[in-house]
Amino acid sequence: MVKVTINKSILELIEGDITEQETDAIVNAANSSLLGGGGVDGAIHRAGGTKILEECRKLGGCPTGEARITTGGNLKAKYVIHTVGPVYSGGKKREAELLANAYKNSLSLASQFKLKRVAFPSISTGAYGYPLDDAATVALKTAINYLKTHTDVELVRFVLFGQKAYQAYDRALQELVK
Numbered sequence: 001m002v003k004v005t006i007n008k009s010i011l012e013l014i015e016g017d018i019t020e021q022e023t024d025a026i027v028n029a030a031n032s033s034l035l036g037g038g039g040v041d042g043a044i045h046r047a048g049g050t051k052i053l054e055e056c057r058k059l060g061g062c063p064t065g066e067a068r069i070t071t072g073g074n075l076k077a078k079y080v081i082h083t084v085g086p087v088y089s090g091g092k093k094r095e096a097e098l099l100a101n102a103y104k105n106s107l108s109l110a111s112q113f114k115l116k117r118v119a120f121p122s123i124s125t126g127a128y129g130y131p132l133d134d135a136a137t138v139a140l141k142t143a144i145n146y147l148k149t150h151t152d153v154e155l156v157r158f159v160l161f162g163q164k165a166y167q168a169y170d171r172a173l174q175e176l177v178k
């Protein structure tokens with residue numbers, strides 16, 4: 001586990017499963033239909049139960065880079081923030097900007113709902129194919145910048161699934177805070 005202080009808040013990296021987090025919200029790497037999928041999306045809907053999907057159905061989808069909020073259903077987290085990262089196709093399709101927007105808009109929703117502790121997975125780095133090291137830098141830069149400019153969110157935790165993802169985020173963070 002790595003923990004750094006940014007302004008008055010904490011940025012944390014852990015290796016683990018996002019569905020088990022006790023933060024106020026967990027973030028889902030959803031697809032634009034918001035109707036469920038594989039990877040972390042499937043895991044969240046399995047663990048959280050049908051209430052989440054019921055609310056998702058009413059939202060009518062979510063464009064890439066934006067975010068929506070639902071109940072956390074049976075999860076320990078009270079809310080799920082669903083965001084849609086970009087599908088990676090070479091890096092010249094504004095993927096970095098869209099990935100940063102996904103993090104930024106998720107954090108803005110947390111602020112709007114007065115949620116102090118938010119856990120993120122590594123958005124876009126599974127089925128959507130975003131290279132892990134580059135995604136880690138974008139994710140961490142965006143979170144750091146948000147925490148520098150907003151004191152209401154007190155904890156941002158990245159929950160990395162497996163050692164490879166954890167190590168990529170760890171390296172990227174060392175690079176950004178040195």
Ligand code: ADP
Pocket residue numbers: 016017018019029030038039040041043085121122123124125126127128129130159160161165
């Ligand atoms: P995307 O479509 O945005 O790429 P994926 O769910 O395919 O989303 O993958 C995003 C990341 O989430 C990957 O790094 C994957 O290893 C990770 N992941 C999968 N299951 C979990 C889980 N239960 N908790 C945290 N991260 C997970």
